[in-house]
Amino acid sequence: MTDGKFYHLECIKCGSKFDERKTATSCLKCGDSLDAIYDYDFIRQRLNTYSIKNAPISALKYLDFYPIIDLENVVSLKEGGTPLYHAENLGKKLGLKNIYIKDEGANPTGCFKDRGSLVEITKALEVGSKAICLASSGNMAASCAAYSAVAKIPCYVLVPEGTPIGKLAQTISYGARILQVRAPYSRCAELAVETAKKHNFYLAGDYVFRSEGQKSQAYEIIEQLDWNVPDYVIVPVGCGTNLSAIWKGFLDYKEVGLIKKLPKMIGVQPTGCATVYEAFDNNKKSVKRWDAIDTVCSAVAVNYPLDGNKVLKGIYKSKGRMTQVTDEETLNSEQLLARSESIFVEPSGALGIAALCQLAKNKIIKKDDTVVVVATGNGLKDPVTALKYQPAPATLEPDLDDISSYLNNKLYNLKATQISMREKELWGGQTPDINELAKYIEKEFGITITGKCLEGVHKNVARFITRGKAISEQDLQAIIEINLQEFSSKEAVLRVKDFELSVYRKKRAHAKLEIDFHGKRISVEGEGVGPVDALINGIRKGIESKDKLNFELLDYVVKIHTGGTDAAVEVRIKVNDKSGNEVVGAATSPDIIQASVDAFVRAYNALYWKNS
Ligand SMILES: *Cc1c(COP(=O)(O)O)cnc(C)c1O
Numbered sequence: 001m002t003d004g005k006f007y008h009l010e011c012i013k014c015g016s017k018f019d020e021r022k023t024a025t026s027c028l029k030c031g032d033s034l035d036a037i038y039d040y041d042f043i044r045q046r047l048n049t050y051s052i053k054n055a056p057i058s059a060l061k062y063l064d065f066y067p068i069i070d071l072e073n074v075v076s077l078k079e080g081g082t083p084l085y086h087a088e089n090l091g092k093k094l095g096l097k098n099i100y101i102k103d104e105g106a107n108p109t110g111c112f113k114d115r116g117s118l119v120e121i122t123k124a125l126e127v128g129s130k131a132i133c134l135a136s137s138g139n140m141a142a143s144c145a146a147y148s149a150v151a152k153i154p155c156y157v158l159v160p161e162g163t164p165i166g167k168l169a170q171t172i173s174y175g176a177r178i179l180q181v182r183a184p185y186s187r188c189a190e191l192a193v194e195t196a197k198k199h200n201f202y203l204a205g206d207y208v209f210r211s212e213g214q215k216s217q218a219y220e221i222i223e224q225l226d227w228n229v230p231d232y233v234i235v236p237v238g239c240g241t242n243l244s245a246i247w248k249g250f251l252d253y254k255e256v257g258l259i260k261k262l263p264k265m266i267g268v269q270p271t272g273c274a275t276v277y278e279a280f281d282n283n284k285k286s287v288k289r290w291d292a293i294d295t296v297c298s299a300v301a302v303n304y305p306l307d308g309n310k311v312l313k314g315i316y317k318s319k320g321r322m323t324q325v326t327d328e329e330t331l332n333s334e335q336l337l338a339r340s341e342s343i344f345v346e347p348s349g350a351l352g353i354a355a356l357c358q359l360a361k362n363k364i365i366k367k368d369d370t371v372v373v374v375a376t377g378n379g380l381k382d383p384v385t386a387l388k389y390q391p392a393p394a395t396l397e398p399d400l401d402d403i404s405s406y407l408n409n410k411l412y413n414l415k416a417t418q419i420s421m422r423e424k425e426l427w428g429g430q431t432p433d434i435n436e437l438a439k440y441i442e443k444e445f446g447i448t449i450t451g452k453c454l455e456g457v458h459k460n461v462a463r464f465i466t467r468g469k470a471i472s473e474q475d476l477q478a479i480i481e482i483n484l485q486e487f488s489s490k491e492a493v494l495r496v497k498d499f500e501l502s503v504y505r506k507k508r509a510h511a512k513l514e515i516d517f518h519g520k521r522i523s524v525e526g527e528g529v530g531p532v533d534a535l536i537n538g539i540r541k542g543i544e545s546k547d548k549l550n551f552e553l554l555d556y557v558v559k560i561h562t563g564g565t566d567a568a569v570e571v572r573i574k575v576n577d578k579s580g581n582e583v584v585g586a587a588t589s590p591d592i593i594q595a596s597v598d599a600f601v602r603a604y605n606a607l608y609w610k611n612s
């Protein structure tokens, strides 16, 4: 090998060889991915087999298998050494005996990318880089930011607008210079290449050095299975770097004689961006770019996977396969894994479980097969998606009777509607009678509600329908959630019976209201900068003489449930009183003003109960 190096870089397609000072990203001739080709004789000679077999697992144990020349520069956060769980509960549910979960969420920044950053950031220092630059859908950003912080070099990151909040929070906290770009990941990746060139930054990303670092997952799996090779390894595919890396790790161990056979590799993608699956399904050797993609799995939402062709090579060679799963299957798997094995992953991290369920059902994976599923990232990275498809937990008054009543009625059993049912229209524009409604809720949402709570839901449903708004399952779920939040045996002191608004451009809004306060009907008028302000000012005036709370509006949040201007909105209003108590009232309606009034009235009543 040249330069006393024990490896060189080579294009996976045209075979051109490159010096890493020329390119360590993609082939300068054909643009495909690079691979590091080793002198395995050299590795075998210097390999300390005793240490490999006996030292505790950790990504640093495998330095002999990384293309690092000067170990002085190594940047490490003690990555790797993640648990491999024997998933007995999950296995029982699927009729499988030997299911193992490699929990990559246990890495320093909560994702396998740290293994790659170990090698990549080390290489950046080795070639004397002064700053690094990359595009990311979030996890690589957090990882590179963390490694750059300890390496004491600046890190510039381009992420798509709307990147999950856990990942953004990490990246910012590690001190990276983060740019949110109004474009999908693939455009960010192109821009990162150009930015790196123009500003002379080291370009990090799904390239060969990262891939070499991520091989350690395979080494650890072998050791954790007592030096046995699993039958299958299931890996989510975004850019495809990780699946290729894990496959390469198994090849390395076979080359140096640590294992005799190889596993079958199974890659999994969401149906909304199944680029590699499509190529596999058509027996192709190369992956086509997709124009548009659509999935909740943001970490794999890639329309052109840089290492897609590398993945195909590994899949064919290992006699494995690609699979595709729907977002619904993935989100159900996220819950299934958490509930059966107490491993909480982000949606992309659950893809492997979704694939496992599918392959078990189709009898492709059999009872005695040993299967390792790579759970790629920690669930706290993207809590918003997990919450979005789960019912919001109820909020109760601090009252033991209310708590007992809630528990006795088993209202914690509230299930979320299935994603495929969310848009389904209910009752075709006719308000159901209250018993029919109760039955439907029992069947679809798993709970029995009665009394005031059921009446509240019924009234809310009727209001949707009389306003001419089709009611969907998702709307109904929101209505139930909100009424459960108001789950209380107490009587409301404030009610708004009716209101009328006049709003003109360039004039203050004017409201006329009929309210019930402590059982007394009051007619009032109010003015304000906008309609909601005018209504609340009217209420304030009406209750002035008897109001002891001296409430103040602290926060006003509007969330739109579905698309379009006729969407149902959810309003949350936070109020406090003069002694500093704070409560939130929530309501949902196709009419934002109605939702605001309802939310305010609920907040006021809750505040009143707090004071009495
Ligand atoms: C990056 C990432 C993936 C996809 O890995 P690739 O190497 O891009 O194929 C999957 N899951 C999570 C959580 C990730 O962060």
Ligand SMILES: [Zn+2]
Pocket: 011, 012, 013, 014, 015, 016, 027, 028, 029, 030, 031, 032
């Ligand atoms: Zn090439």
